[in-house]
Amino acid sequence: MTSTTDIADIAKIIGGDHVTVTSIARGNQDPHYVEILPSYMLKVRKADIYFMVGMELDLWAQQIIDGSRNRKVLIVDCSVGINKMEVPTGQIDASMGDIHRFGNPHYWLDPENGKLIARMVAEKLINHDSKNADQYQANLTQFEKDLDSAISIWTKRFSNLKDKDIIFYHNSWPYFSKRFGLKTVDFLEPKPMITPSPSKLNQVIQKIKSDGIEVIASESYFSDRAPKFIASKTKVKTVKLAQSVGAIESADSYINLFETNLTILAKAYGVSYD
Amino acid sequence: MLKKLVGGILFTTFTFSQTTVNPQFSVIGDLVMDHLHKDPSLLTSGIEIAVQGYVNPFARADIYLHKHNDDSPIELEEAVMTIERGLPFGLGLRAGKFRPDLGKINQSHAHLFPFIEVPAGMAKILGEEFWSATGVETNVFLPLPWYSNFSLGYFDSGISSHDYSDYEKDEDDHDHENDHKDKDDHNHDDEKDHGREKQTNAFSIRWSHFFELNNVNHLELGLSGYSGKDEQILGADFKYKWRPNKYRSLTLQAEVLQHSLEDEYMEKAVHPDEKLTVAYAMVNFQFNKAYNFGVLIDYWSLDLADDEGMNPSIFFGFSPVEESAVLRLKIGQLERENDEKNHKKNLKTTIQIIWSLGPHKPHRY
Numbered sequence: 001m002t003s004t005t006d007i008a009d010i011a012k013i014i015g016g017d018h019v020t021v022t023s024i025a026r027g028n029q030d031p032h033y034v035e036i037l038p039s040y041m042l043k044v045r046k047a048d049i050y051f052m053v054g055m056e057l058d059l060w061a062q063q064i065i066d067g068s069r070n071r072k073v074l075i076v077d078c079s080v081g082i083n084k085m086e087v088p089t090g091q092i093d094a095s096m097g098d099i100h101r102f103g104n105p106h107y108w109l110d111p112e113n114g115k116l117i118a119r120m121v122a123e124k125l126i127n128h129d130s131k132n133a134d135q136y137q138a139n140l141t142q143f144e145k146d147l148d149s150a151i152s153i154w155t156k157r158f159s160n161l162k163d164k165d166i167i168f169y170h171n172s173w174p175y176f177s178k179r180f181g182l183k184t185v186d187f188l189e190p191k192p193m194i195t196p197s198p199s200k201l202n203q204v205i206q207k208i209k210s211d212g213i214e215v216i217a218s219e220s221y222f223s224d225r226a227p228k229f230i231a232s233k234t235k236v237k238t239v240k241l242a243q244s245v246g247a248i249e250s251a252d253s254y255i256n257l258f259e260t261n262l263t264i265l266a267k268a269y270g271v272s273y274d
Numbered sequence: 275m276l277k278k279l280v281g282g283i284l285f286t287t288f289t290f291s292q293t294t295v296n297p298q299f300s301v302i303g304d305l306v307m308d309h310l311h312k313d314p315s316l317l318t319s320g321i322e323i324a325v326q327g328y329v330n331p332f333a334r335a336d337i338y339l340h341k342h343n344d345d346s347p348i349e350l351e352e353a354v355m356t357i358e359r360g361l362p363f364g365l366g367l368r369a370g371k372f373r374p375d376l377g378k379i380n381q382s383h384a385h386l387f388p389f390i391e392v393p394a395g396m397a398k399i400l401g402e403e404f405w406s407a408t409g410v411e412t413n414v415f416l417p418l419p420w421y422s423n424f425s426l427g428y429f430d431s432g433i434s435s436h437d438y439s440d441y442e443k444d445e446d447d448h449d450h451e452n453d454h455k456d457k458d459d460h461n462h463d464d465e466k467d468h469g470r471e472k473q474t475n476a477f478s479i480r481w482s483h484f485f486e487l488n489n490v491n492h493l494e495l496g497l498s499g500y501s502g503k504d505e506q507i508l509g510a511d512f513k514y515k516w517r518p519n520k521y522r523s524l525t526l527q528a529e530v531l532q533h534s535l536e537d538e539y540m541e542k543a544v545h546p547d548e549k550l551t552v553a554y555a556m557v558n559f560q561f562n563k564a565y566n567f568g569v570l571i572d573y574w575s576l577d578l579a580d581d582e583g584m585n586p587s588i589f590f591g592f593s594p595v596e597e598s599a600v601l602r603l604k605i606g607q608l609e610r611e612n613d614e615k616n617h618k619k620n621l622k623t624t625i626q627i628i629w630s631l632g633p634h635k636p637h638r639y
Contacts, residue, residue, distance in 0.1 A: 026489060030520050037492060038421040038484035045364065045415065059633075066334070066358040069366055069415065094598065094631070194595060195563060221520055223563070 001047040003058040004031050005245040006108040007078055007117060009254045011051060014121045014139045018132045024064060027246020030221045032098065032193065034060045036067070044068035049124055054079030055105035076124050078117050082107045085174045097191030109243070110175035111151050111258055118143050150255050154180070158262045160271035165211065167204060167236075169196075169218030169227065172243050180262065185213060188226050196226045208234045215239060215268045220247040237268045297327025297335070300632030302385050308624040319343040322351070322385065324632070332360025336372075338383070351383075351406060364415045368427075371408045375425040375480040377498045378511035378529050379554075380404050388558050388568055389589045390604045390626045395552035395574035399507065399533045405433045407476070421484040432476035432502030476502035490518045498531075506534045521563040528555040549577045558589075566591040570606070583609045602626040 001022055002008040008023035015021065022043055025034050031053065044050060045068040052061050054077035065075060084103035092099050107113045122140040126133040162181035169188045177184050186207055190200040207213065208230065216227045216238045227238035241261045242251035251260040266273035305319040320342040328334045338351040354370035361367060373381045380400055384392060392402055409429030416422040482496040492515045500507035511529040530553040551574065558568035568589050575582035587606020593599065608622040 028519075033520060035517065037486060038423070038494075039486040039492075042415070042421045069359055069361070069364045071332075071359050071362075223521070 001044050001049070001073075002051040003034075003053050003061050004108070006114075006254055006257070007051045007053065007121070009245045010114060010118050010143070011121050011125075013143050013254075014118055014136055015125055016135060016139055018129060018135065019125065024061065025058070025244075027242070027244045027251070028220050030219070031057055031244065034058070036060055036063050038067070040064045041067035041069075044073065045070045047073050048128055049074045049076060051076045051078050051121065051124075053105060053108070055084070055102040055107075056100050057105035074124065074128065076120065078120050079105065079107060081116050081120065082113055085178070086171075097189070098193035099191075104171065104174050106172040106243070107175050108254075109173060110179045111147055111154075111255075112179065113175060114254055115144050115147055118147075146255065150258070151179075154258060154262055157273045158266055160273065161262065161265055161269065164215070164265075164269055164271075165213045166265075167208070167213055167216045169216070169222050172219055173217070173241075176261070182265075185211065188216070188218070188230075201226060201230060205230055205233050208236050215265065217241050217265065217268075219243040239264050239268045241265075295327075297325050298633050300324040300326070300630060302628065302630045304385060304626055304628040306390065306624060306626045308622055322383065326633075329355060333357045349403075351403075366413045368411045369409075371406060372411075373404060373406045374409070374411060374427045374429060374478045375413065375482075375498075376405060376427075376478045376500055376507070377480075377509045377531060378494075378496060378513065378527065385628055388566060388591050388602065389556065389570045389587065390602050390624050393552075393554040393570065393572040394585055394609075395554060395572050395583075396529070396531070398550060398574055399531050399552055400433060407431050409476075411478075420486075423480075423482050425478075425480045425482075427478045429476045429478070431474055432505065433500065433507070434502065434505065474503065476500060491516055508532050521560065523558075523560045525556070525558040525568075527558075529553065547578060551575050551577060564593050566593075570604075572606075585609050599629045600626075602628070 001024065002011055003023070004025050005023045005027040008021045011019065011021045024040050024043075025031050041064055044065055047068075047070060050061070050065055050073050052058055052075065065073065079102075084107070087103035088096075088099055088101065092101060108117060118140055122136050125136045129136075158180060163183055164181075165183050165185045166177070167186045167188065168184060171184075171187055171189075171192055173182075173184065176182070186204055188196040188200065188204060190197055196204075214235075214237060216230060216236055218224075218227055218238070218240055220240050220242060224238070224240075230236060231238050240248065241264060242248040242257050245251055245254055245257050248260055251257040263273065300323070302322045302324070303319070304321075320340060323339040323341070325337040325339075326334065333355055335353075335355045337353045340349045340351050342349075350371060352370070352372045354368050354372035357367040375381060377400075379393075379396055392400075392404065396404075407429035408431065409427055411425055411427030413423055413425035416424055478498070478500045480496060480498045482494065485493040485495075487493055494511075494513040496509075496511040498507070498509035498511070500509075509529065509531040512527065514526040515523060516525075517523040530551065533550040533552070535548045535550055553573045555571045556568060558566055560566040570587045570589060572585040572587070573583070585607045587604050589602065589604040589606075591603075592601045594601075602625070604622075604624045604626075606622055606624075608620045
């Protein structure tokens with residue numbers, strides 16, 4: 001079992017025919033909030049390993065695991081070993097919005113971190129099922145090779161995205177932006193998970209007009225209303241990106257998640273990417 | 275009894291827990307206003323304090339305290355240890371003071387109700403604060419293709435008496451006149467609510483099912499039973515939820531309980547075969563991130579006495595910042611008894627403002 005579809009896709013690649021993988025959250029769901037259904041507990045009841053995103057993104061997972069009454073399930077936090085970004089310092093509280101104490105948890109949106117997740121998955125599968133260890137190791141090696149190759153190609157093909165200013169709806173994209181050189185200049189949410197206010201929208205409109213910002217990108221699960229309102233007042237283009245595997249139809253695998261998002265952005269900016 | 279229970283759970287939590295990490299503390303505050311009350315219009319306000327955490331890798335403890343904004347003492351709503359992943363055969367266990375698994379609504383804290391107040395019919399059986407008793411309850415997943423859970427509980431005080439035992443013991447422990455006064459007042463209120471003598475020891479059972487019809491449609495069904503001294507309750511409940519995305523959902527929920535009475539109810543003699551039937555049905559539609567709207571039908575009847583009542587109401591909710599604060603409005607009919615069979619009907623408007631600090635939230639869509 002996994003909390004999200006991204007880890008599920010990686011686990012399927014590493015585990016191959018020896019594993020059955022199910023994700024609790026669907027790709028088009030907001031991973032911060034997943035309604036806890038009894039049927040999820042039944043699924044976890046049969047699981048050998050549960051891979052969590054961690055960093056307090058999928059806090060709901062623990063309640064599902066507890067409710068499963070599965071005494072043997074191994075709980076794995078995939079964020080261990082990740083070089084965490086935006087770890088808050090000093091006093092934090094709810095006045096700062098829905099802030100994550102251990103840093104920004106959207107680390108899977110850097111493909112380099114996909115390799116770390118894959119290594120974690122492989123290690124746990126090898127420990128749990130040592131008779132198929134060679135297969136898991138071979139799958140890991142192949143996945144890392146494929147991902148390295150893809151990163152190398154993306155870096156060249158989408159080099160025109162480098163240093164482009166962008167406004168995101170929610171702060172899900174620091175790992176992605178850092179990897180591909182985008183410059184995040186603002187968010188529609190005044191604070192994490194706080195609905196955009198009229199004054200915030202007005203502030204963003206002024207910034208777009210003064211700085212010539214071309215693109216607003218949002219996660220697939222957010223309403224279009226605020227981005228479209230801003231687009232109606234400016235010349236900005238609005239796009240929806242896949243925050244997870246399955247959020248958009250073409251983002252049907254971990255590698256295609258990046259291919260899809262980079263292509264959407266290149267088209268929005270009108271830059272060549274072939 | 276109450277002190278021993280709380281002391282035991284706190285002792286277990288803080289002494290045998292395998293961590294030095296503090297438990298989670300949450301506070302939910304609320305303010306309720308309605309136009310029926312004259313001076314002032316603020317009806318009740320208070321806070322719920324929740325202390326929650328893991329005792330060890332297999333068990334957790336949850337303690338809920340409630341303090342009304344008046345001179346009444348802090349009330350213990352629940353103090354329960356739950357063993358979730360420590361027992362064989364998929365067994366779960368709860369021990370302490372808690373809301374037994376009887377029906378759908380009894381386990382919900384009032385701040386989760388989109389309709390603000392306990393449905394009046396349900397309160398006639400479960401009480402205004404619902405049934406919370408000291409005991410032990412075990413539950414098990416049944417080996418069926420869908421989620422099917424069976425629970426069985428044994429408690430030291432039944433529904434008719436769930437507040438009495440603690441007060442009596444407290445009175446023995448202390449001998450303060452003021453305490454006596456408060457408790458006597460409270461007991462008197464309870465007698466008004468229930469009209470029955472103290473009863474001890476009770477059993478409850480529940481068989482619940484959950485069907486994930488597809489990604490957006492879910493169905494829950496439940497059957498419940500209760501047996502106390504000279505009283506039995508049977509219940510059935512239903513919940514359907516359609517949730518196409520995070521900010522849209524439609525919930526249909528209904529529940530019926532039938533209580534076999536003895537020879538007295540609400541301080542009036544009733545036929546020994548009399549049955550009190552109570553029910554509610556709710557439709558709740560969340561139509562965007564912050565707003566929900568719904569209808570509640572609240573019903574009760576005394577079968578042989580041919581006496582019944584029904585209170586329809588509409589409700590509205592606004593949650594501006596996720597789940598941290600909620601404003602609720604309810605407009606409904608309030609039916610009050612004038613004499614034996616005549617009921618006076620009033621329109622009642624209720625407003626609730628509710629907020630939370632910490633992870634325990636005031637509502638869930």
